Amino acid sequence: MASARSRRVNLPGAAELFRPTTSPAPQAPPPGPPPDEGPPTEPGPPQPRRGARKARTSGRQRHDEKITVYISAEELLDLEHTRLTLRGSYGIAVDRGRIVREAVAELLADFEASGESSLLIRRLREEQPATGASSESLF
Template sequence: MNRRASLPGAAELFRSTGPTEERWFDRSQSGSQHAVTTPRRGTPRQKHTAKITVYVSDDELLALEHARLILRGTHGLAVDRGRVVREAVAVVLADLEERGEDSVLVRRLRHDTGK
């Protein structure tokens, strides 16, 4: 009798679990970026190819964690903080593309900079 646990191999651990590719920009013409009409969405939990570091205040982190707990407790959505942030970024960027000057992002940034 073998007492060792059977573990998955690297191919199983790192397999693609979502759509293979969702491009938001098309760089095919003269190297410039042209927006693709695919609706902007945050990516689900998967292995991501790029990483950024964002510093937040204690209050912002607490609010993010509170939102995650509300999503889980009230709405039955078990998501991590990264997923919440990716969805929030997707929503804000879609609003910027759609509304431009009247977008929430432009208005808030203008308010913060006093312009």
């Protein structure tokens, strides 16, 4: 008689399939006395953060956060043209996401360093309609 072997395949259990693959999040610092806030001040224009950081991106790594940005066909072609130029003329092979992250980091660093005279402020002011409506009302 043939041996009584089970034809069932051993598969990993749910605990192995759905185990965490990243290190646990850092724990919050122990509670202590609240910092001395001093007298309240009137709100004014936001001040650039002390020690404005140098533009720095996360580079090529897995990112946990995601945003969706809608751009025009022309902007997409410009982005793709930039990617191909970086590859063809400079030997830098990067994806569109990396280019966007670099551009965002540079723009935010300029904003922190220059404030009112930053490129971001100037460009956003150029786009504001004369009627004073905000772009948020369009959505």
